[in-house]
Amino acid sequence: MDMHDLTRELKTANDSKIIMLVADGLGGLPQQPGGLTELETANTPNLDALAKRGVSGNSIPVKPGISPGSGPGHLGLFGYDPLQYMIGRGALEATGIGFELTDKDVAIRCNFCTLDDAGLITDRRAGRIATEESAPLAIKLREVSIDGIEVFVEPVKEHRFVVVLRGEGLGGNVADTDPQATGVPRLAPRATDADSERTAEVAAEFLRQAGELLAGQPKANGLTMRGFSAKPDLPTYEEVYGLRAAAVAVYPMYKGLAQLAGMEVVGNAQTLEEQVDVVREHWDDYDFFFVHFKYTDSTGEDGNFDAKVKKTEEFDAAIPGFMELNPTVTIVTGDHSTPAMLSSHSWHPVPTLMVADYCRTDRVESFGEAECLAGGLGQFEAKYLMPMALANAGRLGKYGA
Amino acid sequence: MDMHDLTRELKTANDSKIIMLVADGLGGLPQQPGGLTELETANTPNLDALAKRGVSGNSIPVKPGISPGSGPGHLGLFGYDPLQYMIGRGALEATGIGFELTDKDVAIRCNFCTLDDAGLITDRRAGRIATEESAPLAIKLREVSIDGIEVFVEPVKEHRFVVVLRGEGLGGNVADTDPQATGVPRLAPRATDADSERTAEVAAEFLRQAGELLAGQPKANGLTMRGFSAKPDLPTYEEVYGLRAAAVAVYPMYKGLAQLAGMEVVGNAQTLEEQVDVVREHWDDYDFFFVHFKYTDSTGEDGNFDAKVKKTEEFDAAIPGFMELNPTVTIVTGDHSTPAMLSSHSWHPVPTLMVADYCRTDRVESFGEAECLAGGLGQFEAKYLMPMALANAGRLGKYGA
Numbered sequence: 001m002d003m004h005d006l007t008r009e010l011k012t013a014n015d016s017k018i019i020m021l022v023a024d025g026l027g028g029l030p031q032q033p034g035g036l037t038e039l040e041t042a043n044t045p046n047l048d049a050l051a052k053r054g055v056s057g058n059s060i061p062v063k064p065g066i067s068p069g070s071g072p073g074h075l076g077l078f079g080y081d082p083l084q085y086m087i088g089r090g091a092l093e094a095t096g097i098g099f100e101l102t103d104k105d106v107a108i109r110c111n112f113c114t115l116d117d118a119g120l121i122t123d124r125r126a127g128r129i130a131t132e133e134s135a136p137l138a139i140k141l142r143e144v145s146i147d148g149i150e151v152f153v154e155p156v157k158e159h160r161f162v163v164v165l166r167g168e169g170l171g172g173n174v175a176d177t178d179p180q181a182t183g184v185p186r187l188a189p190r191a192t193d194a195d196s197e198r199t200a201e202v203a204a205e206f207l208r209q210a211g212e213l214l215a216g217q218p219k220a221n222g223l224t225m226r227g228f229s230a231k232p233d234l235p236t237y238e239e240v241y242g243l244r245a246a247a248v249a250v251y252p253m254y255k256g257l258a259q260l261a262g263m264e265v266v267g268n269a270q271t272l273e274e275q276v277d278v279v280r281e282h283w284d285d286y287d288f289f290f291v292h293f294k295y296t297d298s299t300g301e302d303g304n305f306d307a308k309v310k311k312t313e314e315f316d317a318a319i320p321g322f323m324e325l326n327p328t329v330t331i332v333t334g335d336h337s338t339p340a341m342l343s344s345h346s347w348h349p350v351p352t353l354m355v356a357d358y359c360r361t362d363r364v365e366s367f368g369e370a371e372c373l374a375g376g377l378g379q380f381e382a383k384y385l386m387p388m389a390l391a392n393a394g395r396l397g398k399y400g401a
Numbered sequence: 402m403d404m405h406d407l408t409r410e411l412k413t414a415n416d417s418k419i420i421m422l423v424a425d426g427l428g429g430l431p432q433q434p435g436g437l438t439e440l441e442t443a444n445t446p447n448l449d450a451l452a453k454r455g456v457s458g459n460s461i462p463v464k465p466g467i468s469p470g471s472g473p474g475h476l477g478l479f480g481y482d483p484l485q486y487m488i489g490r491g492a493l494e495a496t497g498i499g500f501e502l503t504d505k506d507v508a509i510r511c512n513f514c515t516l517d518d519a520g521l522i523t524d525r526r527a528g529r530i531a532t533e534e535s536a537p538l539a540i541k542l543r544e545v546s547i548d549g550i551e552v553f554v555e556p557v558k559e560h561r562f563v564v565v566l567r568g569e570g571l572g573g574n575v576a577d578t579d580p581q582a583t584g585v586p587r588l589a590p591r592a593t594d595a596d597s598e599r600t601a602e603v604a605a606e607f608l609r610q611a612g613e614l615l616a617g618q619p620k621a622n623g624l625t626m627r628g629f630s631a632k633p634d635l636p637t638y639e640e641v642y643g644l645r646a647a648a649v650a651v652y653p654m655y656k657g658l659a660q661l662a663g664m665e666v667v668g669n670a671q672t673l674e675e676q677v678d679v680v681r682e683h684w685d686d687y688d689f690f691f692v693h694f695k696y697t698d699s700t701g702e703d704g705n706f707d708a709k710v711k712k713t714e715e716f717d718a719a720i721p722g723f724m725e726l727n728p729t730v731t732i733v734t735g736d737h738s739t740p741a742m743l744s745s746h747s748w749h750p751v752p753t754l755m756v757a758d759y760c761r762t763d764r765v766e767s768f769g770e771a772e773c774l775a776g777g778l779g780q781f782e783a784k785y786l787m788p789m790a791l792a793n794a795g796r797l798g799k800y801g802a
Binding site: 001003006010053357358360361362363374375376378379380384386387388389390391392396397398399400401 | 466485770
C-alpha cells in the first residue's frame with residue numbers, strides 16, 4: 001500500500017483551499033562557510049511571519065544526497081514518488097507547449113545545430129538562432145513523411161523545438177543523439193530496450209529526411225534529438241487526492257508537469273503580481289493552487305548570489321497577495337536547492353513551511369535553512385508534503401479502526 | 402528484507418527488561434497558536450526527569466499526515482508496519498473480550514438497535530441499553546442455527562456484542578450493515594470480494610433468525626453488523642523479537658491487540674496503581690511489558706483540554722512505581738495524538754522518550770512536543786521503536802560482517 005493508495009482511500013471533500021508556493025531552487029549555500037544562505041541573507045518579513053505562525057522543516061526532494069532535475073523535484077512536491085514515476089524531458093517539453101500526448105506518442109526535445117561539410121557539429125545550438133528564423137524551419141520539417149507514423153513538429157524557442165512521433169509499437173527509450181561536444185559527428189539514434197527499436201528506426205528516418213529539408217541553411221542545417229520519452233502515466237490530483245487543482249506558472253515546463261498530474265493551467269501570468277491576480281480570479285473554481293516562481297532557480301544557476309537574494313525578496317513581497325485570500329493551508333517550498341555557489345541544482349534539503357489552523361506551531365521564528373532545522377516538520381521526503389497538506393486541510397479521514 | 406527479517410536474524414537473549422508505557426492519544430495541540438499543548442501544560446516532573454535522562458523524539462504513527470485508528474497506532478508501536486498488517490475492528494473486539502479467533506472465523510462487531518414497525522432504525526444504539534438487559538439478549542442469539550456454521554455470540558457492554566461465524570470458506574470482507582443514520586432501513590450484508598460471498602449469505606441468515614428471536618423487545622428488537630474481519634496473521638513477539646511479552650491494559654481493545662501480537666494479558670488491573678502492581682508481580686516472568694493508559698485519549702476525544710492535562714498528570718504520577726522496578730529500557734509514548742482542539746485522533750507526531758544506559762542522552766530537558774523536536778530520536782516512524790528498544794536492551798547482534 002503506497003501513499004496514493006492511502007490518500008485514495010482516506011480522502012474526504014470539504015471547502016478548504018490549499019496553496020503551494022514553489023520558489024524554484026529555493027535552498028542555497030552561504031558564500032563562506034558559516035555565513036548566511038541566499039534565503040537567510042534576503043530580507044523576507046512576510047516569509048518570516050509565516051514561519052513563525054506555521055510549522056517548518058527541510059524537504060528532501062528525492063533521497064538524501066540526490067540532486068533532482070525539475071521533473072523529479074516537482075513530482076515529489078506533488079506527492080508522486082520520484083523514484084516510482086519518471087517523466088522524460090521530451091514529454092515534459094511537449095506538454096509544456098500545450099501538446100497533449102497520447103499513449104502512442106514518443107516526444108523528443110530537438111535542437112537545431114550547425115554542421116560542417118564533413119557532418120561534424122560546429123555549433124550545438126545553431127548560433128542560438130532567433131525564434132523568428134527557427135520557427136519556420138521547424139514548421140518546414142512537418143513535411144517529413146514516414147509510413148505508419150504521424151509526425152508532429154512544434155517550434156519552442158530559439159534553437160529548440162519538439163518532435164512527437166505517433167504510431168503503434170513506439171517505446172520511449174532511445175539514447176540522445178547530441179554528443180554534447182563540437183567537432184564530432186552526431187550519434188545515431190540507439191534503442192536502449194527492445195520495445196524501442198522501432199522508435200530508433202523512425203527517428204533515424206526523420207533525421208535523414210530533415211537533413212534534406214535543411215540542406216543549405218546557413219546556421220540550422222542539422223538537428224540533434226534528446227530526451228526521448230513516452231507519455232508518463234501519472235494518476236491525477238482529482239483521483240488520488242480528490243482535489244480540483246490549478247497551476248499558475250510562467251514557464252512551459254512547469255505548466256506541462258502540472259498538467260501531467262491532472263492540474264489545469266490557468267491564466268497567462270508573466271509576473272508574480274499577475275500570478276496573484278490569476279489565483280484570485282480562479283479562487284472559487286479550484287481546491288488546490290500550484291504557483292511556480294522560476295527566478296530563484298535561474299539566478300542560482302547563473303551563480304549570482306546577490307541576484308538570487310533579490311529574487312527571493314521579490315518572491316517574499318508577493319506573499320501578502322496570496323495570504324489575503326485566506327487559504328486553509330499555505331505551503332512555501334522549493335523543488336530543490338540551487339545554491340549560487342554551485343551554479344546548479346543540488347542535493348541540499350529545501351526550507352519548507354506550512355501554515356494552517358492545526359499545524360502545531362514550532363519554535364521557528366524566521367524562514368531559512370538553519371532555522372528550519374528546529375522545525376516541527378523535521379527533515380522529510382518531499383512526497384509526504386501533500387498528505388500533510390491534506391491532513392491540515394481536514395481532507396483525510398482516519399486510517400484503520 | 403523488512404525489519405522483522407532483521408530482528409529475527411539478529412535477536413539475542415539476555416536478562417534485560419523492556420517496559421513500554423503507552424499513554425493513548427498522548428500528543429496534542431495548543432489552545433491558541435503558539436501556546437502550550439496538553440502535555441506541555443501538565444505538571445509532569447517524573448516524565449521530565451526521564452526526558453532529561455534519556456533520548457527523546459517524535460514518533461510518526463503510520464506516515465506523515467496519516468491519522469491512525471487504535472489498531473494501526475498500536476501495530477506501529479509494536480513494530481509491525483501498519484501499512485503491511487491490517488486488523489479489522491471485529492477481530493480486535495473479539496480478541497479483546499478473550500475470544501480466541503481461529504483461521505476459520507469471521508468476527509463482527511454488532512450493535513443492538515431499535516427498529517420501528519416499518520423496519521427503519523429509530524435508535525442506532527437501542528437507547529444505550531444497560532448491559533444487564535442486553536447481555537441476556539446476546540446470549541439468546543446463540544440459538545441461531547445455520548447449517549455448516551458454528552455461531553458464537555458474546556456480550557460486550559451496553560448495546561455492543563460480538564458475533565463470530567466459524568466455518569469453511571468464510572472471507573472477512575463484507576460491508577457494514579449499519580447505515581450510520583436513523584429513519585432508514587439497515588443495509589443488507591454485501592460481500593466486497595468473491596471470497597466473502599458465503600459470509601454475506603451466512604450473515605443475512607443470522608440477521609433473519611435474530612430478528613425472530615428479538616421480535617417484541619421494547620428497545621433491542623434489531624441489530625447492525627460492522628467491522629467484519631478474519632483473524633489477522635501477525636508473527637509473534639516471541640518469534641520476531643525473542644521476547645516473552647506481557648500486556649497490562651484495562652480496556653478490551655488493547656488487550657486484544659496485544660494478544661494478536663502474541664503477548665499474554667496479565668492481571669485484571671483497573672487503575673494505574675494496580676497496573677504497577679501487576680507489572681511488579683509478573684516482573685520475573687516476562688521480558689517485555691506493554692502498559693496501556695486510556696484516559697489521555699478519551700479526554701482528548703471529549704475535547705476537554707483541562708481534563709487531558711489532569712489525566713496526563715495522573716499518568717506522570719504513576720511513573721516512579723514503574724521505574725522502581727529498574728527496567729533496562731523504558732519507553733514512554735502514545736499510539737497517536739488526540740488533541741482536545743480536534744476532539745479526534747490526529748496525524749501529529751507523538752512525543753516519545755526512551756531511557757536506557759546507552760541511549761545517548763540529548764539536550765532535551767522536559768517532555769513535550771516542541772522540546773522533543775530537539776531530541777536524539779528525531780522524527781521517526783513508530784515501527785522503528787521496537788528495534789531501537791531491542792538494541793538498547795543489548796538484544797540485537799551486529800548486522801553483517
